[in-house]
Amino acid sequence: MDTQQNTALTRALAEVPGPLPTSGVIHIAIPHTDRFTVVGNHLAQHPDLSCTAVGIAVRIQSLPQGIEVGIKALAARCREGEKRIAAALRELEAFGYLQRVRNRLPSGRVITRTVFCNQPTALLHPRSPAAAPTPPRAPAQTETPAPAPAPAPETVQPMPPAPTGPTGPPGPSETPSPEAPARLSVPPPQPQPQLPQSSPFVPLPPSLPLVPPPTAPKPPPRPLPRPSELTPELDRAATAFLSDLHRNAPQFMLSETDVRQLVPGVAAWLERGAHPDAMRHALTDDPPVPLRRPALLLKHRITELLPPPPPGLQELAALARRPRITVTPFQTCDDCDRAFRSPTPGHCRDCREHRNEDMRTAA
Known part of the structure; x- marks a missing residue:
């Protein structure tokens, strides 16, 4: 009887967008509707x-608030032993994902609180809360007001400096009324939220990388490297190399224009x-799937993975002139089996002294 085929798997593979990779893993992504946890690639x-x-971090992140996540509690839930779980917790604590803080209760008892942060680098740049929208002013009534005595002249107050932050079109409350004195009301600055003194969050280690804001300008791309002199031999060899890439990697079928642009690199x-x-x-292994712009990927890898220049004659001569350090090997004493350093085997210092004393005594 033939082997039974899994029609559901075959149907799912047919629905995967784009061509399937010739090697490596094939992802069948089915959206979750319940009981799922979002895990960042910076952790995975x-x-x-x-x-x-990583597995212990994902397990902790999937648990609800208030669940005990100590070493013994995790050992009861997982197949790993207490030693491996303790080592994993120390790794997570070193990179800022896990923090264990000791707090003293009003009764005098000291307890350890465990705090898990799914994105520790984001704590270095907390986002300021958005300002509350100003409610619109009620429209003025159309009734003709009764004549009233002229109001006393008011002292014009200087406008306070505009608060820093995102700007936008003025709201209805910022438009001065034609019947009222021209005065703009600036809302007081929102106070920054502060953690209470008993908060379990502690400053993160300074070794964590800073995360640039999403609006930070990106640095310009590095230019394609060029040789010191593009000789005809180098040009022919580079052209042949780029034109022959599709024989070993079919995804990298380059046009003539792409080849001429990448030849200097x-x-x-x-x-x-x-x-x-x-x-x-180096240039074609593990490409993304699907590969839409092979020339752009080659340009990036040629620029970022450029090997260093070979050492010249002066560097090699300086390396040859460097003094060599001679390490004296270990020897084992013939009398007491003690290890000592000496270029030749024999006896250690103590045994030699005892032998000299015996010889003097006998003499």
């Missing part, structure tokens, strides 16, 4: 956290002694 793909620490790699096979792996 953290380069310095172990998989155990590839020539800079060849000038620095890069091997064509190493270049091909």
Whole structure:
């Protein structure tokens, strides 16, 4: 009997947008409607956290408020032992995801509070609360007011400086009435929220990277590297390399214009002694799926992964002139088996002194 096929999986694979990758994982993304937790890629793909620490962080983040997340409580919920869980908690604490603070209760008892932050770098730049919208002023009545004595002249107050922050079109309350003196009412600045003294949040370690604001201007892209001199040999070799990329990586089918634009960058790699096979792996391995603009990806990798120039004759000569440090090896004493440093085997210092005393005594 033939092997039974999973029609549901086949149907799901057919609905994946774009061409399927020839190798690696294939994602079938089905949206969640209930019982899900949002986890950032800064945690899921953290380069310095172990998989155990990432899994423990996801487990803690999925638990509701007030659940005990100590070492013994997590060991009862997970298959890992207490030692691995304790090591994972220390990793999360070192990178700011987890904080354990000791608080003293009114009764005098000291307890440990555990605080988990799903995005610790965001605490370095807290967002200021948006100002409350000003309610619109009621429209003036159309009745003709009764004649009244002329009001006394009022002292014109200087306008306070405009508050810093996002600006926008003035609201209805900011338009001066033609029957009232021209005066703008500026709302008082909103006080920044402050944490109470008993708050469990503590300052994060300064080793965490600063997160630029979303409106910060992006730095200009780095220019494509160029060789010191684009010789005809380098031009032909770089053109042949780029034209032949699609044989090993079919996604990188380049046009003639793309090849001419990328030739100086590839020539800079060849000038620095890069091997064509190493270049091909560095520039074409693990491309995004689907790959929409292969020339733009190649330009980015050629610029960012440029190898350093090979050392010159002066650097090699300086390296050869560097004095070498001779390390004296360890030896084992023939009498007491004690380890000592000496270029030749024999006896340690104490045994030599005892032998000299014995010889003097015998003499």
